[in-house]
Amino acid sequence: MSSRRAATGGGPLGKPTADQGSAEPSGRHLSTGASGHTALKAIAAVLALVLVGGVVFGAVQLLRLRGNFDTQPLNLGSGDAPAEVVDTNTDPMQILVLGTDERDGQNSNNSDVMMLVNLSADRSNVTVVSFPRDLLVPLPECEDPSSGTVYDAMDLGQLNGALGNGGPGCTVAAINDVTGLSIDHFMMADFDAVKELSNTLGGVEVCVNQPVDDPLSGLDLPAGVSSVQGDQALAFLRTRHGFGDGGDEGRIRAQQSFLASMVRKVKEEGTLNNLPKLYSLAETVTKNLTVDDGLADIPDLVSLATRLKDVDLGKVAFVTVPVMPYEYDTNRLVINEEAAQPLFDALVSDQGVSAAETSAPAAPAETGTPGAPAATEPAAVEPTAVDPAAVPVTLVNASGKAGRDAQVLEFLTSKGFVQALAGGSAAAESPATQIFYGYGYEEMALEVARTLNIPSVQVVLSAVTTGVYLEVGADFATGSTMRDLGDLGDLDGQTAAQVTCQSAFGN
Structure with a gap:
């Protein structure tokens, strides 16, 4: 040989x-x-x-x-x-x-x-x-x-x-x-x-x-x-x-x-x-x-x-x-x-990496994620160095349901995000909720995500964004926080219940 x-x-x-x-x-x-x-x-x-x-x-x-x-x-x-x-x-x-x-x-x-x-x-x-x-x-x-x-x-x-x-x-x-x-x-x-x-x-x-x-x-x-x-x-x-x-x-x-x-x-x-x-x-x-x-x-x-x-x-x-x-x-x-x-x-050791509710009823059809668990309250948010009052976040509604930006804005304001602003309706509906952030705003974006129970895979760096920009999608059409779609902890990735969108190179 x-x-x-x-x-x-x-x-x-x-x-x-x-x-x-x-x-x-x-x-x-x-x-x-x-x-x-x-x-x-x-x-x-x-x-x-x-x-x-x-x-x-x-x-x-x-x-x-x-x-x-x-x-x-x-x-x-x-x-x-x-x-x-x-x-x-x-x-x-x-x-x-x-x-x-x-x-x-x-x-x-x-x-x-x-x-x-x-x-x-x-x-x-x-x-x-x-x-x-x-x-x-x-x-x-x-x-x-x-x-x-x-x-x-x-x-x-x-x-x-x-x-x-x-x-x-x-x-x-x-x-x-x-x-x-x-x-x-x-x-x-x-x-x-x-x-x-x-x-x-x-x-x-x-x-x-x-x-x-x-x-x-x-x-x-x-x-x-x-x-x-x-x-x-x-x-x-x-x-x-x-x-x-x-x-x-x-x-x-x-x-x-x-x-x-x-x-x-x-x-x-x-x-x-x-x-x-x-x-x-x-x-x-x-x-x-x-x-x-x-x-x-x-x-x-x-x-x-x-x-x-x-x-x-x-x-x-x-x-x-x-x-x-x-x-x-x-x-x-x-x-x-x-x-x-x-x-x-x-x-x-034959352990799964995703923690998701399995006893709750299926999500409503309007969410765009058939079979996903129903809404649950997010786990307690660990203290961070981010002051919610310092986070400049703009909300737009891409859910297809009227008034969602104002509803989520009210909840964020109650949690101390006093700089949060409603930006009206997005140019088009989106199946996925996304948080876009500019350079230097990652921790602020993650604080918004933790507060609303938005998975980290839906928090995206954007070269054309200043501050934090929250687009409320069809998967967040009801409730003050997103329902549990499977938590991956510190791992990068997503579950099959999560709908994600891709950002074009350079955006």
């Missing part, structure tokens, strides 16, 4: 990573119930991922779908123990979803999207962790199963390049080492899958605050809400220069917003209960999907999908792994271990 070193990244290693050879999440049991119906099991496996914006399989015409699979080994890390077969009724499950930048027959050595999907054992929580493609992590030694080429371990290498070190099994091994998990499965889809899936769904609604025209990705959207599919859906997910500061953070935020919108649509339309729709989606996706060899051996995943269809939207969380700039190259990122460890610990 030949040996060579992967070309991406380089530099010193921070805190050593423990050997994951024997590390396994708790609650795992070896299963003895595997049957010969491998096609049904494989199809149901992907069906379970619909609630996290993944791909969907119908449990019909199994023989026709069976030949669509490509498979590769799950884990290429040397010395790693094979993942145990999970019991879908009692065990947590991790599935690494990879999106490649392969298209038009061109091969790719990089993963354009890396999302770790964690399904809790009781199926009450779904956590989707995004890993930036500029992230540097320790890379394990991996052997390409096709060529026999051995790629040496690296102290620090670019995570999205691990795919080129033998296949998705090397990415699985690297993330196992970083998180302390033992990932059960992977699913890898190319660009054609994204385009065709969005077409089959009939489009996915996205929201942008300003018109976006990004010639690099081809994204061209007017301000407001649009239904995107095909090439525009792909461009929305891929654009690196269209949103935020033009970097990967804005791109991941847009991806999470797109997936949350997809989850809401699938749940609202009852797709999991509609076999014709499921089969149509199955035909679309299986032609562009690569899975691990063991995926077809998982038993009883139809029951898993049945249980997931009722998961609370406020407990479907899309988060980004905490990162910070790499000291030797600020264009690259490394994991912020202090901030990330609680997230990894929660995943290993």
Whole structure:
């Protein structure tokens, strides 16, 4: 066998990573119930991922779908123990979803999207962790199963390049080492899958605050809400220069917003209960999907999908792994271990990261977030250094309900925001409440958000804003404070219950 070193990244290693050879999440049991119906099991496996914006399989015409699979080994890390077969009724499950930048027959050595999907054992929580493609992590030694080429371990290498070190099994091994998990499965889809899936769904609604025209990705959207599919859906997910500061953070935020919108649509339309729709989606996706060899051996995943269809939207969380700039190259990122460890610990111990009310009735239809919990009083606000009386905040009404700016203004004034002003109605209605703030006003904006129970993902820096500007959207059409849509604590991201809009680059 030949040996060579992967070309991406380089530099010193921070805190050593423990050997994951024997590390396994708790609650795992070896299963003895595997049957010969491998096609049904494989199809149901992907069906379970619909609630996290993944791909969907119908449990019909199994023989026709069976030949669509490509498979590769799950884990290429040397010395790693094979993942145990999970019991879908009692065990947590991790599935690494990879999106490649392969298209038009061109091969790719990089993963354009890396999302770790964690399904809790009781199926009450779904956590989707995004890993930036500029992230540097320790890379394990991996052997390409096709060529026999051995790629040496690296102290620090670019995570999205691990795919080129033998296949998705090397990415699985690297993330196992970083998180302390033992990932059960992977699913890898190319660009054609994204385009065709969005077409089959009939489009996915996205929201942008300003018109976006990004010639690099081809994204061209007017301000407001649009239904995107095909090439525009792909461009929305891929654009690196269209949103935020033009970097990967804005791109991941847009991806999470797109997936949350997809989850809401699938749940609202009852797709999991509609076999014709499921089969149509199955035909679309299986032609562009690569899975691990063991995926077809998982038993009883139809029951898993049945249980997931009722998961609370406020407990479907899309988060980004905490990162910070790499000291030797600020264009690259490394994991912020202090901030990330609680997230990894929660995943290993089978804990969700979102706290949402699940016993309350569904939100009114006027809010635009079907299935979200009803209004609740926010948790006690911790004392801050911000004096509400010093916060210059202007409110505008974009909710579609007359007088909302005045109602929220009255509540803010009662809480000491004496500089708050009503600015009338916005130019257009918005599905999402947003707080825009100018440079130097972040803490003031967050104080307004804490007072009104507005999630931090809806607090946005704006280069064209002075002070604090609150746009009351359709998700805040009633009450003095926003209802609980799932609290992610200090993590960056959103829940599927939250509607978010993207700001165009430079705005």
